[in-house]
Each structure stands twice: as C-alpha cells, then as structure tokens.
Amino acid sequence: MSQKERVGRPGRRQNDDGGTPGGDGYDQARFTDGDRYEPLLSEKNSREVEVETELPGELTRDSLELPALSEPELARHYTRLSQMNYGVESGPFPLGSCTMKYNPPFTEDIAALPDAAVHPGRDEEKMQGTVGVLGRLSDYLARIGGMDAVTLQPPAGAAGEYTGVLVAQAYHEHNGEDRTEVLIPDSAHGTNFASAALAGFDVVELPSGEDGRVDIDALAEALCDDTALLMLTNPNTLGLFERDIGEISEMVHEAGGLLYYDGANLNALLGRARPGDMGFDIMHYNVHKTFATPHGGGGPGAGPVGVVEELAPFLPTPMVRETKGGPTDRGDTTGELSYELYEPEQTVGKVHGFLGNWQVLVKAAAYIARLGEDGLADASAKAVLNANYLAEQLDYEVPFGPFHHEFVASADQDAADVAKRMLDYGVHPPTTKWPEIVDEALMTEPTETENRRTLDQLATAFNAVAREDEETVEAAPKRTAARRIDQVGAARNPRLSWHSLEE
Numbered sequence: 228m229s230q231k232e233r234v235g236r237p238g239r240r241q242n243d244d245g246g247t248p249g250g251d252g253y254d255q256a257r258f259t260d261g262d263r264y265e266p267l268l269s270e271k272n273s274r275e276v277e278v279e280t281e282l283p284g285e286l287t288r289d290s291l292e293l294p295a296l297s298e299p300e301l302a303r304h305y306t307r308l309s310q311m312n313y314g315v316e317s318g319p320f321p322l323g324s325c326t327m328k329y330n331p332p333f334t335e336d337i338a339a340l341p342d343a344a345v346h347p348g349r350d351e352e353k354m355q356g357t358v359g360v361l362g363r364l365s366d367y368l369a370r371i372g373g374m375d376a377v378t379l380q381p382p383a384g385a386a387g388e389y390t391g392v393l394v395a396q397a398y399h400e401h402n403g404e405d406r407t408e409v410l411i412p413d414s415a416h417g418t419n420f421a422s423a424a425l426a427g428f429d430v431v432e433l434p435s436g437e438d439g440r441v442d443i444d445a446l447a448e449a450l451c452d453d454t455a456l457l458m459l460t461n462p463n464t465l466g467l468f469e470r471d472i473g474e475i476s477e478m479v480h481e482a483g484g485l486l487y488y489d490g491a492n493l494n495a496l497l498g499r500a501r502p503g504d505m506g507f508d509i510m511h512y513n514v515h516k517t518f519a520t521p522h523g524g525g526g527p528g529a530g531p532v533g534v535v536e537e538l539a540p541f542l543p544t545p546m547v548r549e550t551k552g553g554p555t556d557r558g559d560t561t562g563e564l565s566y567e568l569y570e571p572e573q574t575v576g577k578v579h580g581f582l583g584n585w586q587v588l589v590k591a592a593a594y595i596a597r598l599g600e601d602g603l604a605d606a607s608a609k610a611v612l613n614a615n616y617l618a619e620q621l622d623y624e625v626p627f628g629p630f631h632h633e634f635v636a637s638a639d640q641d642a643a644d645v646a647k648r649m650l651d652y653g654v655h656p657p658t659t660k661w662p663e664i665v666d667e668a669l670m671t672e673p674t675e676t677e678n679r680r681t682l683d684q685l686a687t688a689f690n691a692v693a694r695e696d697e698e699t700v701e702a703a704p705k706r707t708a709a710r711r712i713d714q715v716g717a718a719r720n721p722r723l724s725w726h727s728l729e730e
C-alpha cells in the first residue's frame with residue numbers, strides 16, 4: 228500500500244462514490260472543507276544536503292534528505308493542513324462533557340507577554356508577579372467552588388481526580404481509618420474509575436435510577452464502614468442536576484465518607500451554585516474546559532483541586548498564600564513579600580513539576596478576571612439555554628431533560644456512524660456511546676459561545692444525518708482527509724513518526 232493511500236485520499240477526487248452528502252440543508256450545515264489531500268513536505272520536493280558539523284563523526288550523518296521548498300510553499304502547506312483539521316475556530320464543537328467553548332485570544336495575548344515567561348526555578352521573591360497571579364487564581368477558584376483551599380498543581384482533570392483521591396486517602400489514614408472503597412455512579416467519566424483504582428481503592432459502581440440520577444436506595448445499600456469517597460458529577464453526564472444532593476451528602480458523611488465533585492461540568496453552575504454549598508469536600512476544576520483555555524490534542528491543561536478546611540493540610544506542595552502584609556503594588560519598596568510558597572503540614576507530596584502548568588493557569592486567571600462574577604453567571608445561563616434549545620431542534624429522541632449544559636440524544640442509527648457522517652457535513656460530532664445508560668448516545672454540549680444561527684445550522688446537520696439511510700451513514704466519512712481509521716489501534720499503538728508510514 229502506498230503512503231498516500233494509507234493516510235487516506237479523499238473519495239471525491241479519486242472515485243465519485245457518494246462523496247457529496249445528499250441530505251437537505253447540506254450547504255447550510257457545512258462548516259469546513261476537509262476533503263483535500265496534502266502531501267508531506269518531503270514528497271513535494273526534497274534534496275540531499277551535505278552535513279558539515281563539528282560534532283564527532285559517529286554521532287552525525289554525512290548527508291541528509293531535506294524538503295526544499297520556498298517560503299510561500301511552506302506557508303501554504305501549513306495553512307492547508309490547518310484547514311483539513313477541525314477546531315473550535317472552524318465551527319461549533321459540541322463534544323459533550325468536554326466543554327469546547329470558543330477561547331477568546333486576549334488570554335493568549337496575556338500569556339504571551341514577556342513578563343509571563345518566567346523560569347519556574349526562580350526563587351519566589353524574584354517571581355512575585357507569577358506567584359501573585361497563582362495566588363489570586365487559587366482565590367478565584369475557591370470562591371467559585373465554595374472551597375477553602377485550592378492547589379493549582381495537577382495538570383489535567385484526571386490528574387486532579389487522582390490528587391483528590393490521594394488527599395481523601397491521606398485524610399482517612401490520618402484519622403486511623405482503613406476505608407477501602409470508592410463509590411462511583413455508572414454514568415461517571417472513565418477517569419473517575421481509573422483515578423480511584425490507581426490510588427489502590429476498590430471501585431463500587433452505582434447503577435443510575437430510572438430518572439438518570441443517583442439511585443438513593445442503591446447508594447444506601449452500598450454505603451458502609453469501608454466507604455472512603457463518593458465521586459459525583461453534578462450536573463451528571465446526562466446534563467441532569469442531582470436534586471437529592473443534600474440528602475446524598477448527609478448519607479455519605481453519616482457513613483464517615485467524603486464527597487468528591489468532578490468539576491468537568493462546572494460550566495453549568497458557574498456563578499450560580501457552588502459544590503461547597505452542596506456538601507462536597509473535594510473538587511477538581513477543568514480549567515481547560517470551564518475557563519476557556521484551548522484544549523484538544525491532549526493538552527496541556529490544568530486540573531486544580533479545591534478542598535474544605537479540614538482537608539487543606541493534605542494538599543500537594545507547594546501551595547501559594549498571601550503574606551500578612553497582603554498584596555503590594557508593583558514598585559512598592561517595603562521589601563516584604565506579598566505572596567509566599569509553603570508546604571502543607573501533611574502534604575501528599577508533589578503531583579507535578581514546579582507550580583503546575585503556569586501558561587494554562589495564567590489564561591484561566593485572565594479569563595475569570597475579565598468575565599467577573601456577572602460574566603461567569605451569564606456564561607452558565609447561556610450554556611444551559613443553548614443546550615435546551617438545541618435539544619428541542621433535534622429529530623433524534625432526547626430522553627430525560629430539561630437539561631443543564633448538555634444533553635444526550637439517542638440515535639436510531641449506530642452513534643459512531645452518525646459521528647462519522649457528521650464529519651461529511653464539516654461539523655465536529657458529539658461525544659458518542661457514553662453514558663451507556665442511553666442507547667447509541669450522542670452526548671451534545673453546544674456551550675455558551677454559540678449563537679442561535681450556529682445552533683440552527685448545527686441542528687440542520689444533525690437532522691440531515693437522521694434522515695439518511697443506513698448504507699450512506701455506515702459508509703461515512705467520504706469527504707474527509709482521512710476515512711475510517713482504526714481508532715483503537717491509533718490510541719493503543721500510536722505511530723508518531725512519518726517514518727512508520729514507509730514500513
């Protein structure tokens with residue numbers, strides 16, 4: 228098989244086997260032109276280059292084949308590649324649970340300021356600005372979540388979960404309790420199960436009730452002296468608020484357990500309700516979801532963890548705090564530090580290098596500061612309105628509801644096929660086949676950043692696919708740069724070098 232065939236040539240140019248989607252409204256629903264093929268730079272033109280170097284001969288080659296292209300050719304190559312890709316700047320990205328909102332570039336401008344590029348190994352007195360931003364962000368997040376202390380160190384939501392689970396473990400151990408079980412509803416994100424198992428806990432899966440929420444009877448039955456933690460996502464992955472959260476919190480605490488909040492869905496509550504007020508003891512924040520830092524492609528992100536006062540001594544080190552004098556303005560020459568780093572007394576240790584993913588954190592701080600309290604509340608209101616509006620427009624069955632920030636539609640086609648077919652309409656598909664309690668789940672989260680025109684356009688794409696016959700949907704995608712790929716193979720055995728294409 229040749230290299231070009233492997234990376235997938237577009238159907239339309241090679242053979243006209245149904246490359247153009249037939250559904251009504253195709254043109255209205257289209258967001259990108261993915262149907263191109265772009266050769267590797269070295270395929271375009273390359274030449275042998277003599278290598279001259281002072282390095283020892285055994286470490287170097289005599290000659291090297293390198294692409295030989297003009298600057299415009301190079302610029303066009305990368306522009307075409309970017310057009311073959313799909314991002315939130317190409318069109319809506321309704322990937323449920325991932326909160327793929329549009330990221331305003333002002334946060335990038337701030338992160339790119341020369342003063343923001345600080346070597347993390349500097350002493351804290353030589354980077355008071357950086358430490359001060361982190362201190363303020365911890366404070367913002369604590370207020371948003373209703374928590375008493377926040378670590379910014381974990382580099383992702385999953386890493387935040389793991390950190391939170393370690394904190395719970397340390398807390399129970401400190402109290403001389405040997406609690407071995409973590410309870411997790413079946414609708415939870417896979418990382419919840421993984422985080423608890425990685426920390427050495429036995430995972431007990433709770434079945435959802437008829438209404439898609441925590442089944443209180445099942446919870447009562449599962450709670451026991453072994454319960455260390457209940458991990459909950461609220462609103463859950465169906466976009467439903469756990470109405471009984473007050474009762475759930477009482478039950479868990481009564482049993483001596485702690486309550487963990489998976490903050491990936493915080494976008495639904497932002498500025499309106501706080502996990503801390505609902506009785507949660509530990510939570511993580513998905514900074515790259517809720518606070519508009521770009522994600523996708525695996526990061527980088529940040530997953531700060533907030534805890535109630537009792538658990539603060541167990542947080543990772545170092546933490547940031549304001550010194551007694553409080554923040555001083557730049558240029559103040561009292562010589563006193565405004566912020567300092569400290570190690571919590573019973574810390575679980577370090578969970579990431581230095582202070583965490585600073586470049587991601589500074590964007591989140593800028594975003595929160597710019598929106599302010601009213602802006603955050605406005606974001607969650609629109610996120611909820613948009614999800615409910617879009618759910619109403621779809622021809623697919625949408626069980627449960629009304630929703631918070633996302634909903635899960637049930638496709639009568641194979642959900643993975645629907646997702647592939649949506650790519651032909653030039654739109655990013657929703658999350659599929661999860662949670663498993665909905666058949667052929669299409670978990671859809673439009674976010675607050677899409678307006679009504681875009682939501683209507685998105686609904687047109689969904690509904691066009693809903694009307695198509697099985698054969699067409701199963702054969703998708705036809706118009707993308709790569710056709711059906713081996714997804715499991717790509718995840719388990721990634722080939723990260725083009726050299727492997729030559730094999």
Ligand SMILES: *Cc1c(COP(=O)(O)O)cnc(C)c1O
Binds near residue numbers: 513
């Ligand atoms: C995204 C997500 C996570 C994991 O967060 P990452 O930042 O991707 O590691 C956990 N729980 C839920 C519900 C999520 O959507």
